[in-house]
Structure formats: structure tokens, C-alpha cells
Amino acid sequence: MPDVKVMFPPDEVAKAVGRVAADIKRDYRDKNPLLVAILKSSFVFLADLVRALNMHLELDFARHFSYGRGVENSGKVRVIQRPATLVRGRDVIIVEDIVDTGLTLSLFLEALRRRKPASVKTCVLLEKPSRRKVAVPIDYLGFSVPDKFVVGYGLDYDEKFRYLPAICWLEDKSQEP
Numbered sequence: 001m002p003d004v005k006v007m008f009p010p011d012e013v014a015k016a017v018g019r020v021a022a023d024i025k026r027d028y029r030d031k032n033p034l035l036v037a038i039l040k041s042s043f044v045f046l047a048d049l050v051r052a053l054n055m056h057l058e059l060d061f062a063r064h065f066s067y068g069r070g071v072e073n074s075g076k077v078r079v080i081q082r083p084a085t086l087v088r089g090r091d092v093i094i095v096e097d098i099v100d101t102g103l104t105l106s107l108f109l110e111a112l113r114r115r116k117p118a119s120v121k122t123c124v125l126l127e128k129p130s131r132r133k134v135a136v137p138i139d140y141l142g143f144s145v146p147d148k149f150v151v152g153y154g155l156d157y158d159e160k161f162r163y164l165p166a167i168c169w170l171e172d173k174s175q176e177p
């Protein structure tokens, strides 16, 4: 079993979510944004985010995967479920757990833009700047993190550790490019 270390305890996570929510609230004061959360790992972040937002908004989900069961990025990204809500003309905010190479989010953004929303922004809990292969705009960000495999607060390793209230990392798991 890998060693789990705390990176950000729950109070720091809550502060970051509060900061992100305040920024979104300021920018979307007179709008009814459509939040499209990318399943599965964003579900804890999303639940805290909508409560911190405390405003009218619409919610939908998309699902894709780029990782297999382990820590290695397979390099293949497939959108496997698009949001059912009509995106055309809407102010969309994509909610994602983590941007690593940037491949997943950039492909998802491209697919969404083809459906002619009024605007699209991205809200990302974590990003690993040192791993970026594709430039992708991150409009609202929780934390930049070093190149470590992150779990907890919804993120998993092989479906494990999603329940951890802190954002943690696995000490003996490295990521090869």
C-alpha cells in the first residue's frame, strides 16, 4: 500500500474553494452560468464549490477518462459522455479536478466550443505546471502542485482514497512522462 501524505489539509482546501467561488460570483453576478463538471473525480470539489457559490446556476456532467487504472497517462483521451443540457448560447464553466498534460481539458474545450456557447471558462482544482504538454486556459484555479500523484478530496488511485478530506499525495508513486 503506498504511503499517503497530506499536501493541503481540509481548512486550506476550504479557503481555496472559497476564493475561487468569490471570483466566479463576482464575474457571473448577473448571469445564470452552466457548470459542466467532468466526472468522476471532480465530484467533491463541485459539491463544495456550488455551496460556496450560493447563487443560481445550472449543473450538468460530462465524463471522460485519460488514465487507466494506475498513475500513468495512457495518452488517449475520449469524451465518453457529453452534457445533456443545450450548451448553445450559455455561459459555461467547466469544472475539472486536475490538469496534468492539459490534453484532456484542451480536447474537451474544443468539443464544447463547437457547440457554440456564449462563453466558456475553466475552473480547475489542481494543476501540475511542470507536466504541461498542451497550453490550456485555466481561469479559476485552486492550487498549483508539484509533479506528485495526488489523491483524496475526490481524486483516486485505482478508485481508492477518494474519501480523504485532505488533498494528499502518494509518496512512492512517480509519474513518467
Ligand code: XMP
Pocket: 041, 066, 067, 073, 077, 096, 097, 098, 099, 100, 101, 102, 103, 104, 105, 148, 149, 150, 151, 155, 156, 157
Ligand atoms: P491530462 O494529462 O489530460 O490529465 O491533463 C488530466 C486527467 O488525469 C488525471 N490525473 C490525475 N488523477 N491524481 C489523480 O487522481 C493525479 O495526480 C492526476 N494527474 C492527472 C485526472 O483524472 C485528470 O482529469
Ligand code: MG
Pocket: 038, 039, 040, 041, 042, 097, 098
Ligand atoms: Mg478527471
